[in-house]
Structures are given as structure tokens and as C-alpha cells.
Amino acid sequence: MGKPTGFMEVDRVTDSETPPLERIRNWFEFKIHSDEKTQRAQGSRCMDCGTPFCHTGHIVSGMASGCPVHNLIPEWNDLVFRGRWKEALQRLHKTNNFPEFTGRVCPAPCEGSCVLGVIEPPVTIKNNECAIIDRGWEEGWVVPKIPARRTGKKVAVIGSGPAGLACADQLNQAGHEVTVFEREDRIGGLLMYGIPNMKLDKERVVQRRVNLMAQEGITFKTGVFVGRDGEWTATRLRNDFDAVVLCCGATAGRDLSIENRDASGVHMAMEFLTANTRHQLDHQFDGTNPALNATGKDVVVIGGGDTGTDCVGTSLRHGCNSVIQLEIMPQPPEKRAANNPWPEWPKVYKLDYGQEEAAAVQGRDPRHYLVQTKRFLKDSAGNLAGLEIVNIEWAKDDQGRFIPQDVEGTLRVIPCQIALLAMGFTGPENEVIQQFALDTDVRSNIKADHGTFTTNVPGVFAAGDVRRGQSLVVWAINEGRGAARECDRFLMGETNLP
Structure with a gap:
């Protein structure tokens, strides 16, 4: 040192x-x-x-x-x-x-x-x-690394998020012929459409790396929804490729099934974020907003985490009238609590970029803690007009489980013309799982052990959120690399991949 x-x-x-x-x-x-x-x-x-x-x-x-x-x-x-x-x-x-x-x-x-x-x-x-x-x-130190030899083996990687890209990169460097299939019109998965441009530049950062990987020999196919696409079926993929790695993500968002959920103006967070990024890219960030926008509206983001923060930041850039964020959990402490010692992840209060921006515009942190939404309110035309919310406290039921209980006298209505549901993800969409006839675990994820990444179908591997559930980008890269290593071992009998 x-x-x-x-x-x-x-x-x-x-x-x-x-x-x-x-x-x-x-x-x-x-x-x-x-x-x-x-x-x-x-x-x-x-x-x-x-x-x-x-x-x-x-x-x-x-x-x-x-x-x-x-x-x-x-x-x-x-x-x-x-x-x-x-x-x-x-x-x-x-x-x-x-x-x-x-x-x-x-x-x-x-x-x-x-x-x-x-x-x-x-x-x-x-x-x-x-x-x-x-x-x-x-x-200029980051240059294409073209494999010196090819093995003659072909691998299909389904999904181009961080797990799929990491897997493809490793398998390509091992000398295999890799084709990445992506259902969207651009490569990157949630890196491209789930994270706003102000956090991760799409052209300068994401596309730059994709272009490099293409120069290294990886083939990218966009607009292919395996599981729905009639051309690229599970049967064809298994016939045309020596192995298949599923890195499809956990994209089924957690919904909020309460009264008037059908009101016009209630949207899943990813629908909102994806529409915005696609529009900005298609229009070269020309100052216009997509049809689904928060311009001039009172916005309520239901849920915290990175996705909720991204919804706040995006709404502010649209020129919303106001934005608040509802969290069902209590506000974290300023410093580590006694039951959250190092080296655990510190669960402490902090202002992320979206909350910092909202505070600069509105004068305060937009988050309201220990609040639950009871129902959506809509006008005579079916448009969202407000939310009925209530303060809650956490108490234990007869089985010792924590449940939210309404605080008497706190039921109220707040104005809202666009509500964004950012409450996390429940698991992967099931079309690919059904086509490949894969076993799933109790959380609906593809059943495959970490370390082997093998499914119940020989030659078919699973990695990333589709296997472990919603997680961090670093876990996706970890799993993509791990699945590549085991796929290489399957194809060659041994592997030198790290």
C-alpha cells in the first residue's frame, strides 16, 4: 500500500x-x-x-x-x-x-x-x-478483444440486460459463437430502458459497450420475444444452438389491486420509465416529452428504492406540478441502528438524486413514510383524480407476523392525476418458462442452483433476476459470468473461465 x-x-x-x-x-x-x-x-x-x-x-x-x-x-x-x-x-x-x-x-x-x-x-x-x-x-485503452480461435459451438443468450451481456461476453471470449436475443428494439434490457439517461447515458455509455461487443464477434438480434415470437421458438433455439442461457430478468411488476385500479393515470413504474427513455432516444433529447408524461400533473410515486427515485427525477424533468413519494416503511435512522451493524448494508436515511431534486424544487424531501394507499379516486370520465391514503403503524398479528394497521383519524385524500407503482417486481414473465417447460421455485423464478445455473432441461441455463429474483446489477453480472463458466464446461468438458 x-x-x-x-x-x-x-x-x-x-x-x-x-x-x-x-x-x-x-x-x-x-x-x-x-x-x-x-x-x-x-x-x-x-x-x-x-x-x-x-x-x-x-x-x-x-x-x-x-x-x-x-x-x-x-x-x-x-x-x-x-x-x-x-x-x-x-x-x-x-x-x-x-x-x-x-x-x-x-x-x-x-x-x-x-x-x-x-x-x-x-x-x-x-x-x-x-x-x-x-x-x-x-x-483508448478499451479496445476490441477478438478471440484467437473459435470452438465451433453456438450459444443463444436470451435477454440483454447485465446478466445476459456478461454471459455473452464471457462465452465469446471462450471462443463460442454467441447470439443475444432481445425483445426490445435496443440492446441493454433495464440498462437501456429501466434506468433514466441522466443516471446512465444510453448512447455514450451503454451503446458504446454494445458496439464493442459486436466488434468482438457477438451477434445481437432485437425485436425477438422468445416465448411469443413464432419464428424463434424454444424448439428452434434448442435445435439451432448447442446451449441456451436464459437471462430474461424479473420484469413482472408488483401491482396494487385496490378500488379504481382501472382509473386512467395509474401506471406501472417501468411502463412510465420505458416510454420516456424510448421517446428521448427516438427524438434525440429534443425537449419534447412522450405521450405518457407528468407535465403539469400532481404525481404520486408509490414505493421507494431506485425505481421510485427514477420516477421522481423523470417527473421533475417533465415539468410536473408536484411530486410526492409514499413509503409504507418507517423513515430510516440517520446512523446505523444497533441491529444493523457493520459490515451489513447500512439502512440509514439518505437523499438520492431524485429526492434531492424534489427538495430543491418543492422545499422538502418528497417522501412520506408509514403511509398506505387505500383506494384510487377517479372523475366522471374515468381519469385519476386523487388517492385516499392513511397513516399506518406496524403491529404483530396472532401468528407473530408484522402487519400494517391504520392510524385512526389520519384517512385523507390527496390530489393526483398520475400514480406510478414502484413497489418492486414479483418475478419473471412466464412465456419463456412455459415454452422451455422449466421447473420454477416457490417465487416463480426459474429453478437453478447458484454455482451450476443448470435447469431441469439439459443444455439450458438460467442466470440473473430470472433465477434469483429482483436484485442488483452486480449480482446480475456475477450470475452471468457464473452461467457462462458452467455453460462452457457443459460444451467443452472443462473451462478456463474465471
Whole structure:
């Protein structure tokens, strides 16, 4: 470690951002990298702790602790400090196919388990990662790696999200002929349409990597919905390819079946976000909004998490009249609670970018905690007009399970012309599962063990959210790489993939 005392001498400094009131005028990324001197100083804060929890990737109390792709974080932090950027990039690419994605949209469980975080603010691991890969692209160090030989084996990867792309990348580097099938008109899955452009630039970041993979020999087919498409059926895929890897995601959103759910103006969050990103890309960010927009409306986002935040940020950029976010859980504490010790993921209160923007516009955090929606209200034309909501408290029932109970005297109506349901996902859509006649687990995910990724159908593998349920982009990359390794072993009898 080049600077053993760095963590004692240098304070944590994160990348700067375009001010909220300025950035909500456009759809461009708003993070601004620090200068090189600052970046190298931040790398020096990595403290040579001896037991780096940051790259363990364990599940602790049901949440990721450390990096699921096992990034060699202390190594490339040290290289950043020393100014050896190209070597840092090489270390980063050893474990992570797409650091430009994770450096932007991963919630950074690595920082939650950073040993320095026990006593001080943790190392800026996510910022350092993003700085390394962005510099690599700028310097021309990221170039196509075309396999020296081909095995003659063909693999179909269904789905082009982070799991599918990671799987395809690994299998292509092993020399197999890989074809990626995507039902949308652009490659990227939720990277393309589920995450707004201001968090992850589609042309400059996502499409750039897809173009590189195509140069390396991967074939991409868009507009193919396996399970519905009459041409690319499960039977044809199994006949035309030596193996199939399903990376279809968990895209069935959790609905809210309450009175007047049919009101015009109630939408699933992904419907709203996808419509917006497609429109912006199709119209080259010309300042217009899609038909499904929040312009001039009172918006209520039901649910938290990253998707809820993205709905808030998107609504503000549309020029909504107001936006609030309803959370059924209590507000997290300012600091770790006693029952949430390090190295667990810190469940603490924070303002994400969307809430920060809403606070700048409206004067306060848009989130309302411990609130439940009782019913939607609609006008005589069937349009959404408001929500009936109530405060709740959590109590245990006769079986000891926590259930929400209404707080007397808190029932009220709030105006709303567009409600966005951002309550997570229940599992994968079932068309592909039915066509391949795959076994599923109790949560409707494809049944396949982590580590082998094999389904009940020989030669058919499953990875990512379609297997584990809704999760983080880093887990998707972890699983895509793992499934590629086992698929390679199936095809060749052995594997050298990491």
C-alpha cells in the first residue's frame, strides 16, 4: 500500500454534481469527476486493512455485503493512488465486464462494508471505479478483444440486460459463437430502458459497450420475444444452438389491486420509465416529452428504492406540478441502528438524486413514510383524480407476523392525476418458462442452483433476476459470468473461465 496513513490524512470527497435546479432541465448525466489529484488522494484512503470485506460479496442479513463480482478493490485503489491508471483498468476488468455500468448505477455494497467505514466515512470505491473505466475509454485503452480461435459451438443468450451481456461476453471470449436475443428494439434490457439517461447515458455509455461487443464477434438480434415470437421458438433455439442461457430478468411488476385500479393515470413504474427513455432516444433529447408524461400533473410515486427515485427525477424533468413519494416503511435512522451493524448494508436515511431534486424544487424531501394507499379516486370520465391514503403503524398479528394497521383519524385524500407503482417486481414473465417447460421455485423464478445455473432441461441455463429474483446489477453480472463458466464446461468438458 503506497500511503499507509492516507485514511488518516485525507477526508472523503465524492464527485461533484450539476446543481439540482440546473440538471432537471435536461436528460444528461450530472456527475462530474474530480480532478486527477483528488482522485489519487481518494485512492490513498484505502487503508491496507488486511481483511478487505469490500470484495467479499457475502449475503449478510439478507443483503449484499461487499462486492458480488469480487472486484480487486484494494489493488486498483492503490494503483489509482500511484497514478498507474492503465494497470488499474486491467485489474478492474479481471472481475467486472462493465465497470462503466456499475460505477454509475450500483448502490455500492462495497462501501457499506469498507473497513474504514467502521470509524470514518468509507473509501469512495464507486467513484474510483467509474474514474478508472472512464479514463480507459478516453485514453483508448478499451479496445476490441477478438478471440484467437473459435470452438465451433453456438450459444443463444436470451435477454440483454447485465446478466445476459456478461454471459455473452464471457462465452465469446471462450471462443463460442454467441447470439443475444432481445425483445426490445435496443440492446441493454433495464440498462437501456429501466434506468433514466441522466443516471446512465444510453448512447455514450451503454451503446458504446454494445458496439464493442459486436466488434468482438457477438451477434445481437432485437425485436425477438422468445416465448411469443413464432419464428424463434424454444424448439428452434434448442435445435439451432448447442446451449441456451436464459437471462430474461424479473420484469413482472408488483401491482396494487385496490378500488379504481382501472382509473386512467395509474401506471406501472417501468411502463412510465420505458416510454420516456424510448421517446428521448427516438427524438434525440429534443425537449419534447412522450405521450405518457407528468407535465403539469400532481404525481404520486408509490414505493421507494431506485425505481421510485427514477420516477421522481423523470417527473421533475417533465415539468410536473408536484411530486410526492409514499413509503409504507418507517423513515430510516440517520446512523446505523444497533441491529444493523457493520459490515451489513447500512439502512440509514439518505437523499438520492431524485429526492434531492424534489427538495430543491418543492422545499422538502418528497417522501412520506408509514403511509398506505387505500383506494384510487377517479372523475366522471374515468381519469385519476386523487388517492385516499392513511397513516399506518406496524403491529404483530396472532401468528407473530408484522402487519400494517391504520392510524385512526389520519384517512385523507390527496390530489393526483398520475400514480406510478414502484413497489418492486414479483418475478419473471412466464412465456419463456412455459415454452422451455422449466421447473420454477416457490417465487416463480426459474429453478437453478447458484454455482451450476443448470435447469431441469439439459443444455439450458438460467442466470440473473430470472433465477434469483429482483436484485442488483452486480449480482446480475456475477450470475452471468457464473452461467457462462458452467455453460462452457457443459460444451467443452472443462473451462478456463474465471
